[in-house]
Amino acid sequence: MVKIETAKGVISISPEVFTNIAGDAATRCFGVKGMAGKTKESGIYQLLRRESMSKGVFVTFNDDNTASIDLHIVVEHGVNLATVGESIVSEVSYKVSEATGVAVREVNVFIDNMIVG
Numbered sequence: 765m766v767k768i769e770t771a772k773g774v775i776s777i778s779p780e781v782f783t784n785i786a787g788d789a790a791t792r793c794f795g796v797k798g799m800a801g802k803t804k805e806s807g808i809y810q811l812l813r814r815e816s817m818s819k820g821v822f823v824t825f826n827d828d829n830t831a832s833i834d835l836h837i838v839v840e841h842g843v844n845l846a847t848v849g850e851s852i853v854s855e856v857s858y859k860v861s862e863a864t865g866v867a868v869r870e871v872n873v874f875i876d877n878m879i880v881g
Contacts, residue, residue: 766825766866777864783821786833786871789859790821793851795843800836800876830869831860838877849873 766782768775787799799820820836833856839848857868 766829766831766864768865777866779823779825782823782831782833782860782864782866785860785863786823786835786856787821789856790835790837790852790873793848793855795840795848796852797838797840797879800838800874826869828869830867832870832872833860833868834872834874836874836876838879839875841878841880845875849875 765779766777768777790796791798801819822834824832824834826832835852835856837852839845852873853871856871860866860868
């Protein structure tokens with residue numbers, strides 16, 4: 765839970781808010797098919813349904829009141845991976861900071877799978 769103190773009181777933001785915002789921002793980027801989650805049985809990463817996309821997002825809150833975000837994604841075959849990664853870092857950092865007021869220290873993008881079409 766992140767707590768932001770203002771002149772009028774304290775605002776508490778749950779980690780789920782961060783995961784939902786980050787997952788939504790990442791999946792809206794060009795070339796991203798969705799978030800990836802590891803299955804318990806096989807340990808293989810697979811495409812998550814829209815309602816489960818926050819399972820591919822991991823947020824850590826740092827001592828300096830910033831957030832670090834890890835994203836596990838599935839991309840479309842044939843896209844430029846570096847460009848997709850840069851786009852995700854930029855979009856997620858902006859959307860999370862804008863919506864929560866919390867600065868993002870880093871966004872780490874893990875491309876776990878690639879699918880055709």
